[in-house]
Amino acid sequence: MTLIYQHVLLILFVSTIPFSQSVPLNPDYYKTSCPDFDRIVREEVHEKQSKFVTTAAGTLRLFFHDCMTGGCDASILIGSSSDNKAEKDHEDNISLPGDGFEIISRIKNALELSCPGVVSCADILAASTRNLVVMVGGPHYPVQLGRKDGLISQATRVTGSLPSTEMNGDQMIKYFGDRGFSIQEMVALLGSHTIGFSNCKQFSKRLFNYSAETPTDPGLKPAYAEALKNLCANPATNVTMSAFNDVKTPGKFDNQYYKNLPKGLGLLATDNVLVTDPRTRPIVEMYAANETAFYKDFADAMVKMSNFEVKTDGDPGGEVRRRCDAPNSVA
Ligand code: HEM
Ligand SMILES: *[C@@H]1O[C@H](CO)[C@@H](O)[C@H](O)[C@H]1NC(C)=O
Ligand SMILES: *[C@@H]1O[C@H](CO)[C@@H](O)[C@H](O)[C@H]1NC(C)=O
Numbered sequence: 005m006t007l008i009y010q011h012v013l014l015i016l017f018v019s020t021i022p023f024s025q026s027v028p029l030n031p032d033y034y035k036t037s038c039p040d041f042d043r044i045v046r047e048e049v050h051e052k053q054s055k056f057v058t059t060a061a062g063t064l065r066l067f068f069h070d071c072m073t074g075g076c077d078a079s080i081l082i083g084s085s086s087d088n089k090a091e092k093d094h095e096d097n098i099s100l101p102g103d104g105f106e107i108i109s110r111i112k113n114a115l116e117l118s119c120p121g122v123v124s125c126a127d128i129l130a131a132s133t134r135n136l137v138v139m140v141g142g143p144h145y146p147v148q149l150g151r152k153d154g155l156i157s158q159a160t161r162v163t164g165s166l167p168s169t170e171m172n173g174d175q176m177i178k179y180f181g182d183r184g185f186s187i188q189e190m191v192a193l194l195g196s197h198t199i200g201f202s203n204c205k206q207f208s209k210r211l212f213n214y215s216a217e218t219p220t221d222p223g224l225k226p227a228y229a230e231a232l233k234n235l236c237a238n239p240a241t242n243v244t245m246s247a248f249n250d251v252k253t254p255g256k257f258d259n260q261y262y263k264n265l266p267k268g269l270g271l272l273a274t275d276n277v278l279v280t281d282p283r284t285r286p287i288v289e290m291y292a293a294n295e296t297a298f299y300k301d302f303a304d305a306m307v308k309m310s311n312f313e314v315k316t317d318g319d320p321g322g323e324v325r326r327r328c329d330a331p332n333s334v335a
């Protein structure tokens with residue numbers, strides 16, 4: 005009788021969870037099976053970010069790309085093999101920095117010594133991203149745990165999965181809307197561009213080849229456009245040159261990104277769309293004026309993104325990988 009009752013409760017509970025999860029994630033998932041999980045992630049992240057300050061931005065972008073390609077299942081960490089070209093080797097992943105991959109593998113090694121075979125790479129990526137965001141000044145948010153690692157990683161699945169800087173307002177809103185994010189959540193998530201870099205190639209069209217009428221995007225502040233043109237001018241170096249996403253406070257996770265946008269200091273064409281589109285501009289102005297509101301919405305949107313199409317206990321197609329760069333069937 006009790007058993008039946010529990011089953012009914014469980015079914016009621018599960019059916020209220022968004023996305024197809026068999027067992028819901030929970031923040032205490034490793035409490036007994038790997039009590040050192042939090043400490044190990046915290047210590048390794050701290051050591052890495054203190055030495056290599058680009059780790060936070062690199063890992064945040066890595067996590068975004070992973071989640072958008074078949075869910076947050078660490079499929080992006082898998083390496084290509086002779087018969088499979090993996091996600092990470094798709095052209096859209098170009099310049100995902102090695103630091104992001106490296107920190108996850110370091111944490112995995114430490115965890116395998118402490119509690120072998122227990123912690124998924126997907127959970128390590130989710131938890132490290134949060135800790136790194138906090139280290140560079142961003143808000144703390146709870147990370148749910150219990151993700152399983154995906155078995156599949158294919159470059160072909162990246163095509164159409166990631167947003168492009170060529171998108172207009174309608175396309176951006178549709179891209180995020182199709183994945184369950186509101187316009188306000190989209191604007192909050194794009195606040196990630198308050199840290200990190202972009203390669204010249206990602207915005208050189210705005211500088212040199214904007215339209216038939218004007219070579220330079222009038223949405224760029226002229227002095228900023230000139231500086232960027234100098235940076236990206238030399239064809240021999242401009243594939244390797246990159247600019248800060250937030251020209252004012254490049255390493256700090258603050259609301260400066262939103263203050264930059266109305267001044268023509270948004271770097272990517274899609275960043276600038278947020279101030280030209282009347283649906284997003286008021287949200288930009290609100291975040292520019294109220295950092296607390298940005299932090300709150302960013303935190304909530306990250307919780308949502310972190311749970312996007314996750315695989316959990318009982319789902320087919322998931323496992324706890326022994327090493328993060330290969331499925332267990334290969335490693
Ligand atoms: C319309 C949506 C988006 C577009 C078109 C976009 C595009 C880009 C591009 C082109 C870069 C530069 C990559 C390079 O040259 O190395 C970049 C960097 C970055 N993006 Fe986005 N992005 C979008 C949304 C997001 C979201 C939602 C997040 C996180 C939740 C994010 C996090 C980052 C971070 C942290 C960097 C800096 C990476 C680094 O310094 O290593 N982006 N993005
Ligand atoms: C390199 O600079 C030239 C201008 O000299 C520009 O036309 C070209 O698009 C740039 N290439 C990249 C990859 O940024
Ligand atoms: C400028 O843009 C046009 C149209 O998108 C393209 O055909 C042309 O190759 C571009 N020129 C350069 C120098 O990138």
Ligand SMILES: *[C@@H]1O[C@H](CO)[C@@H](O)[C@H](O)[C@H]1NC(C)=O
Nearest residue numbers: 293294295296297298300301
């Ligand atoms: C800023 O946003 C927070 C969180 O949404 C809100 O509680 C607060 O009232 C806002 N402050 C102002 C001055 O609007």
Ligand SMILES: CC(=O)N[C@H]1CO[C@H](CO)[C@@H](O)[C@@H]1O
Nearest residue numbers: 092093094095097098099100
């Ligand atoms: C970090 C990483 O592996 N990036 C790869 C993304 O895809 C490009 C294009 O295939 C590779 O050259 C990069 O090494």
